[in-house]
Amino acid sequence: MGDLAMIVSGFFLAALLCQSNLIPPRIPGLPGASMLGSFNFILLGAAVALWAMVGRELYTYRSLLAPSNIAQKLAGALGLCLLALIGISVAVRTDPPIPRSAVICAALISFLGIYNWRLVLSRIIRHPALSSRLRRRVVVIGGGMQARRIQKALGENSDMEFVGWVQAIKPNGVAELERHRLGPLHELEDILRRNAVNIAVLTESESLQREGVAFVAGACEKEHVQFKMVPHFFEILISGIRPDNIGGIQLLGVNCLPLSGYRSRLIKRTVDIVGALVGLALSVPLIAVFGALVYWESPGPVLYRQIRQGRNGRLFHIFKVRSMRVNAEGHGQAQWAHKNDQRRLRIGAFMRKWNIDEVPQFWNVLRGEMSLVGPRPERPELIARFKSKIPHYQARHLYRPGMTGWAQVNGWRGNTDLEERIRHDIWYVENWSLWLDFRIMLQTFFSRENAY
Numbered sequence: 001m002g003d004l005a006m007i008v009s010g011f012f013l014a015a016l017l018c019q020s021n022l023i024p025p026r027i028p029g030l031p032g033a034s035m036l037g038s039f040n041f042i043l044l045g046a047a048v049a050l051w052a053m054v055g056r057e058l059y060t061y062r063s064l065l066a067p068s069n070i071a072q073k074l075a076g077a078l079g080l081c082l083l084a085l086i087g088i089s090v091a092v093r094t095d096p097p098i099p100r101s102a103v104i105c106a107a108l109i110s111f112l113g114i115y116n117w118r119l120v121l122s123r124i125i126r127h128p129a130l131s132s133r134l135r136r137r138v139v140v141i142g143g144g145m146q147a148r149r150i151q152k153a154l155g156e157n158s159d160m161e162f163v164g165w166v167q168a169i170k171p172n173g174v175a176e177l178e179r180h181r182l183g184p185l186h187e188l189e190d191i192l193r194r195n196a197v198n199i200a201v202l203t204e205s206e207s208l209q210r211e212g213v214a215f216v217a218g219a220c221e222k223e224h225v226q227f228k229m230v231p232h233f234f235e236i237l238i239s240g241i242r243p244d245n246i247g248g249i250q251l252l253g254v255n256c257l258p259l260s261g262y263r264s265r266l267i268k269r270t271v272d273i274v275g276a277l278v279g280l281a282l283s284v285p286l287i288a289v290f291g292a293l294v295y296w297e298s299p300g301p302v303l304y305r306q307i308r309q310g311r312n313g314r315l316f317h318i319f320k321v322r323s324m325r326v327n328a329e330g331h332g333q334a335q336w337a338h339k340n341d342q343r344r345l346r347i348g349a350f351m352r353k354w355n356i357d358e359v360p361q362f363w364n365v366l367r368g369e370m371s372l373v374g375p376r377p378e379r380p381e382l383i384a385r386f387k388s389k390i391p392h393y394q395a396r397h398l399y400r401p402g403m404t405g406w407a408q409v410n411g412w413r414g415n416t417d418l419e420e421r422i423r424h425d426i427w428y429v430e431n432w433s434l435w436l437d438f439r440i441m442l443q444t445f446f447s448r449e450n451a452y
Contacts (some may be wrong), residue, residue, distance in 0.1 A: 001119075002117050002121060003050065003053065003058075003114055003117070004046060004050065004366070005048060005431075006110060006113035006114045006117050007045065007046045007049045007050065007113075007114070008042055008046050009109070009110075010106050010107075010108075010109035010110030010111075010166075011042040011045040011046065011106040011110070011112055012042055013105075013106075013109050014103070014105040014109060014232070015042065015102060015106075017102070017105060018101065018105075020026075021411040026127070033352070033361075039370060044085070044088070045085060045103070045106055048081045048084050048085060049077070049078060049081040049107075049110060051076040052078065052084070053074070053077040054082045054262050054263060054266075055077070055080070055263075056073045056076050056077040056080075057073065058070070058072075058073055058074065058077060059262060060342055061134060061135075061136060061159040064122070064125055064134065064159070064329055065122075065125060065126065065134060065135065065159040070115070071098055071115060074111060074114055074115055074118075074287040075111065078110060078111050078114075079107070080113065080450035081107060082103060082104065082107045085103045086103055106441070113295040127276060132161070134159075135159060135160055135161040136159065136160050136198040136199055136201045137160075137161050137163045137195065137196055137197050137198045137199070137201075138150070138154060138161065138162055138163060138197070138198070138199045138201060138246075139163050139164060139165065139166060139182065139191065139192065139195065139197045139199070139200050139201070140164075140165040140200075140201050140203055141165070141166045141168055141185065141188070141195050141200055141201065141202045141203065141204070141216055141443055142165070142166075142168045142169075142202060142203035142204030142206075143165055143167060143168075143177055143181075143203075143388040144168065144203065146203040146230055146249065147165045147177055147203055148176070149158060149200045150162065150246055151177070151180070151250060152200060152201075153246050153249070154246065158309065158417060160199070160246070160308070161271055163180075163182070163195050163197060164180040164181065164182040164195070165177060165180055165181060165182065166181075166183060166184070166185055166187075167181065167183070167184050167185060167189055167190055168185050168202075168204045168207060168208060168212070169185075169204055169212075182195065184318060185212075185215075185216075188215075188216065188219045189219045189222060189223060192219060192220065192223040192225050193223050195327050197223070197225050198225060198226060199225065199226045199228060200216070200220050200225050200226070200227055200228070201228045201229070201230065201246070201251065202216055202227070202228070202229045202230065202413050203229075203230045216306045220393045221395060222311055222387050222388070222394050224312050224394065224397065228244060228251045230249060231252065231371075241291065243248060256269070256431060257398070257429060257432070258431070258432040258433065259398075259399050259429070259432050264432070268371065268432075268434070268437070269368075269371075271372065271434070271437065272365050272366075272371050272372050273365075274295070275362075275372045275441075276362045276363070276365040276366040276372070277366065279289070279359065279362035279365075280362045280363065280366065283359035283360070283362060286359055287302075287303075287321060287359060287369035288358060290321055290347065290356055290357075291303070291321060293347045294321060294322050294323075294345065294347055294348070297345050297346060297347055298322075298325050298326060298345055300322070300326040301326070302321065302322060303319055303320070303321060303322065303360060304319070304320045304321070304322040304323075304324075305317045305318070305319055306318050307379065307380060308377035308378065308379060308380075308401070308426045309377060309378060309379070309380050309383050309402050310369055310370065310377055311397060311399055311400045311401070312395070312397060312398075313397060314369075314382060315368075316364065316369040316377075318361060318369075318370075318377060319358060319360035319361055319363055320357045320358060320360060320361070320363060321351060321357045321359070322345075322348075322357075323344060323345055323347075323348030323349075323351050323352055323357045324343040324345060324348055325343055325344075325345060347383065355404070355444065357392060358403055358404075361403045362403070364386060364403075368400075369400070370400055370401050370402060370403060371399070371400040371401070371402045371403075372402060372403055372404070372437065372441060373402040373403070373404055373405060373406075373428075373436075373440045373441060374399055374400050374401050374402025374405055374428070375396035375397075375399075375401055375402060375405050375407070375412070375425040375428065375429075376401060376402065376404075376405050376407070376408060377401035386418060390418055390419055392421055393422055395422075395425075395426050395429060396422060396425040396426065398430070399429065404426060404440060404441065404444040405424075405425065405428060405440065406424045406425065406436075407420075407421045407422075407424035407425050407428075408444070409440050409444055410424055412424055
């Protein structure tokens with residue numbers, strides 16, 4: 001929001017300077033100092049500038065907490081904005097026309113405004129009370145000089161914080177690290193949870209058996225921790241593996257999936273908001289009609305609210321049109337619906353077959369708790385039971401859960417094979433595209449198998 005204010009101010013001042021004839025040429029069609037005619041110029045400039053800044057990675061932890069090269073990135077972003085606007089002014093006839101001198105002036109003023117604003121913001125954010133909440137907390141699995149080098153590098157890199165190290169196979173060998181020892185490897189899950197770790201780096205991959213590496217990766221997955229390795233070898237083949245660097249040490253990790261990028265997430269969220277607004281408008285009559293039928297068959301609340309687990313393990317209340325009798329889970333134990341379930345209402349069977357009971361979840365999508373498409377959210381009680389039994393189960397919680405998903409349109413919903421369902425969910429996360437989302441939405445209207 002601060003960047004947007006600086007950009008709008010820059011383009012507003014440039015338009016004002018043009019109007020006052022301080023820079024040529026004057027913007028035609030504007031009486032006196034009125035800026036109404038230059039509104040489109042300001043709006044277009046702000047949109048292009050922000051898009052360019054996102055592309056130059058000006059909204060990352062490192063850009064906020066360690067803004068050493070922010071001037072270079074900012075100059076590149078606004079230079080791209082300048083070229084784009086000049087190209088638009090040549091290719092498209094606008095009314096009033098966009099003066100190129102105003103574009104150049106706006107880019108220069110915006111650069112000065114944003115650069116100084118970012119310096120002020122950096123000073124505020126780097127206050128210990130705030131920076132500690134933004135830094136990513138790093139644990140090293142394995143001791144020795146590699147752990148010491150990472151500790152030293154993170155001391156200089158203010159967007160990360162060294163928490164400590166976990167003993168794997170080899171003895172430490174570095175005396176000054178001993179006070180940062182967090183515990184043995186078999187307590188890894190508890191260590192990650194207790195220390196609110198964001199990134200775990202394995203330095204002794206060559207000493208661990210394959211099962212040991214899989215254990216570390218599984219523990220990180222269960223606790224929503226990014227897993228990275230110093231690449232003595234890397235035999236785990238999975239999409240999204242990309243090189244990384246901490247203090248000159250080359251790392252490999254899974255952090256570049258299709259939805260990891262800011263632009264992809266922004267596009268998906270925009271589609272979610274538009275779809276949720278349209279869906280809510282269209283679903284109100286459906287909820288009213290079927291709510292009345294539900295109440296007629298089984299008096300009680302029409303809408304059913306249940307706790308589910310979403311992105312990164314966050315809990316939220318999911319909304320449905322009630323399809324079962326009141327107090328269907330009288331003992332408070334989570335149960336899956338099954339074929340010919342005696343708890344199900346007659347109208348409930350029809351709603352589940354056509355996914356009508358799910359339409360109130362457009363509200364969850366609008367609130368940002370769910371997406372239109374993604375892995376279906378599960379109940380925390382069931383997740384606690386499955387995450388230790390089913391490999392890669394927690395990978396489905398990397399992103400927002402969906403009203404519908406790849407597993408559902410392929411028939412893996414309800415009381416079906418969990419491992420096959422998770423395999424489909426992970427495939428979706430690794431192969432996401434906007435067109436895949438549209439395809440799944442379309443298939444949802446024709447997919448009614450196993451809808452108990």
